[in-house]
Amino acid sequence: xxxxxxxxxxxxxxxxxxxxxxxxxxxxxxxxxxxxxxxxxxxxxxxxxxxxxxxxxxxxxxxxxxxxxxxxxxxxxxxxxxxxxxxxxxxxxxxxxxxxxxxxxxxxxxxxx
Amino acid sequence: xxxxxxxxxxxxxxxxxxxxxxxxxxxxxxxxxxxxxxxxxxxxxxxxxxxxxxxxxxxxxxxxxxxxxxxxxxxxxxxxxxxxxxxxxxxxxxxxxxxxxxxxxxxxxxxxxxx
Numbered sequence: 597x598x599x600x601x602x603x604x605x606x607x608x609x610x611x612x613x614x615x616x617x618x619x620x621x622x623x624x625x626x627x628x629x630x631x632x633x634x635x636x637x638x639x640x641x642x643x644x645x646x647x648x649x650x651x652x653x654x655x656x657x658x659x660x661x662x663x664x665x666x667x668x669x670x671x672x673x674x675x676x677x678x679x680x681x682x683x684x685x686x687x688x689x690x691x692x693x694x695x696x697x698x699x700x701x702x703x704x705x706x707x708x709x
Numbered sequence: 710x711x712x713x714x715x716x717x718x719x720x721x722x723x724x725x726x727x728x729x730x731x732x733x734x735x736x737x738x739x740x741x742x743x744x745x746x747x748x749x750x751x752x753x754x755x756x757x758x759x760x761x762x763x764x765x766x767x768x769x770x771x772x773x774x775x776x777x778x779x780x781x782x783x784x785x786x787x788x789x790x791x792x793x794x795x796x797x798x799x800x801x802x803x804x805x806x807x808x809x810x811x812x813x814x815x816x817x818x819x820x821x822x823x824x
Contacts (some may be wrong), residue, residue, distance in 0.1 A: 600752075602752075608796070621736075629811075636718075636816065637811070637816060638798070638815055638816045638817070639753075639798070639814040641803075641813075643813060650815075654811070665721060686752050686753070688739040694810055696743075696802065696811070697743065697755050697758060698745075698753075698755065698800075698812060699755070700752030700753050700754070701752050702749075702751055702752050703750065703751065703752050705750075
């Protein structure tokens with residue numbers, strides 16, 4: 597079945613550590629996105645990539661980094677520079693043609709201890 | 710910049726009734742507006758999309774309306790069931806024309822359907 601796989605589902609991190617969240621899709625979608633979701637807030641865009649080897653900052657990119665070396669993969673690194681990293685992280689992809697309907701992964705919950 | 714508001718954080722209704730959720734935007738009219746469903750601890754799932762030249766869209770028990778004069782979309786679930794309990798998100802283009810493909814999302818309305 598086609599879809600988006602995020603891993604790990606739950607992740608705990610000590611302050612000062614970098615962590616990388618995985619996002620893989622087998623939908624052959626061109627564009628991929630990372631959103632952050634906090635309680636009582638809408639989804640906020642961290643980074644997005646329209647094509648391989650290219651990505652753009654979203655609204656809250658500070659403290660995060662990404663890469664897009666393969667069409668299927670868009671990992672997100674939460675660095676120690678991110679001051680409040682505890683959140684629910686959602687990866688999504690879009691076909692690239694027509695309306696901008698997103699397909700989301702199941703999410704990764706990061707908790708900083 | 711475009712702003713989007715879902716003016717009810719929570720909505721509680723009785724099973725069998727119609728749930729009506731509201732989404733308002735403040736700036737330019739988007740080319741289309743989307744609705745997603747999100748269950749706790751899960752990613753959002755796309756439900757319906759309505760284009761600016763469409764007044765109404767239906768899918769089974771779901772109905773979406775789009776009023777560009779009022780800058781508002783209404784999302785209806787008829788004959789609601791406890792399984793409809795979830796958070797519903799409204800989304801639209803982050804930029805005029807949607808050329809970047811980015812969406813902005815409302816904070817969502819948490820619907821609870823009581824048996």
